[in-house]
Amino acid sequence: MAEFDFTATLQAINDQVPPALQHPRVGIICGSGLSGLATSLRDTVFVSYDSIPGFAKSTVAGHKSSLAFGLMGTGDGVPVVAMLGRFHPYEGHKLSSVVYPVRVMAKMGVKDIFITNAAGALNPSLAVGTIVVVQDHIALPNLTGMNPLLGPQTDPSHPRFLPLSDSYSRRLRKLVFHAAHSLSLPRDALAEGTYAWVSGPTYETPAEGRLLRAAGADVVGMSTVPEVLAAREEGMDVLVLSLVTNAVVIPGGYKSVREEVEAEIAGKPIVGVVDETISHEEVLAVGSLKGDVMKSLVEKVADLLHPVGV
């Protein structure tokens, strides 16, 4: 028996959504603390994950367990479906469950998917609050056997060997920079970079952060890449926006215990960072501070998509 029943899933959704919103053009996945993105939708209809066969439940603070359907942007608006919370493998969800909503979005007609997340900065030039337009990824889990596309194909028309070199749509990335220009955002509000996917739920040690930085990643997070793979397999164009919520790699590194003791003996203050930790509460706090910038950017990108149909 197939693991998922798309017909039952779509039926349950369509029973709750008016026909005009049943075929969204754009899909959005809201990252930690970013579910406020859906407040820019008009004529919004919420569908609880509980009521959708095959959908799991989000168990992480800052993630809600509903889809929101509505219109985004000016004029007639673009029909959108947004996941107000996502599923992470560290919650105990199978990778196939993590990406199932993305496959359902494809069946509903989504062409462009905007995936957002909260992430730690590996590149010391990225300040907290920066939005990184992701242009590539490094996924150690994928390279070592934790890949959502492992196993029998969900659709025989999908390529067995999916190329990933063009995963992050150049067209959509350009639209983000056009949108930032229209919104007069300062240049350093946005950056481009590579996202490293880790399984979590532990945050990285300082040495792990340095390893990922040395490998070429700019930000690190615990989601997104499985969704990107499924979206590409389903033929969607993908945009990923990472909100930097904390620094993982500290410029100059942490001061050693020896340096600290030597400073104490010499009666001098220790200069530099001795200890710093991150918590999910801080991640969510940055999400609520910067959520409006992310929201305006996403709205503007939807606006730029709409009239020209690009």
Ligand SMILES: O=P(O)(O)O[C@@H]1C[C@H](O)[C@@H](CO)O1
């Ligand atoms: O769902 P995202 O990737 O935005 O959430 C990040 C990664 C972990 O789930 C959590 C850690 O604070 O935030």
